[in-house]
Amino acid sequence: ELKVEQNPLFLSMQEGKNYTIYCNYSTTSDRLYWYRQDPGKSLESLFVLLSNGAVKQEGRLMASLDTKARLSTLHITAAVHDLSATYFCAGNYGGSQGNLIFGKGTKLSVKP
């Protein structure tokens, strides 16, 4: 059974600083997903990482995947207040069924 663990669960950072959110998963997951959720809102897709060594970047966010270590990271560069949200990683369960198993989320607060 796939289990997904994120850390930290809470992250308070100052604007302009860099930080990394870690996502470990327990068994094989061919793809790894990152989503963003603002308070009271739905989930917004950020990245889909398809293979070992995959790296994707969008603005101040960069995600990577190491399938051998069963680890994905979401790196935040020079954080700004607008990045404050909860970030979820998710892996696949059930092969081709495409069902997502989510971590508990990392609540990021960026302070001026």
Next chain:
Amino acid sequence: ETGVTQSPTHLIKTRGQQVTLRCSSQSGHNTVSWYQQALGQGPQFIFQYYREEENGRGNFPPRFSGLQFPNYSSELNVNALELDDSALYLCASSPGTDQETQYFGPGTRLLVL
């Protein structure tokens, strides 16, 4: 192109009642998945529908059931509501079942009293 829509946005029910939540998938998407998100937690997979057939189910009791219609919209039905069913219910659609990105709707917030 419209995104995933859900109705209602909020709902209050009492224990033992039944509820039906609705979801319209994004244009061109034939797969709909339902998730339950309790406060402060990550979403938990309930089940998925592909071309009107259930295509996978998470660890939820049979009182959680669903339907998908020929236009690929979907319903989630919950019978005999319990207090712990209070949560945000998210619907997500995707163009197929093969691990593609799922696009989430705004959710229905259900409160069971």
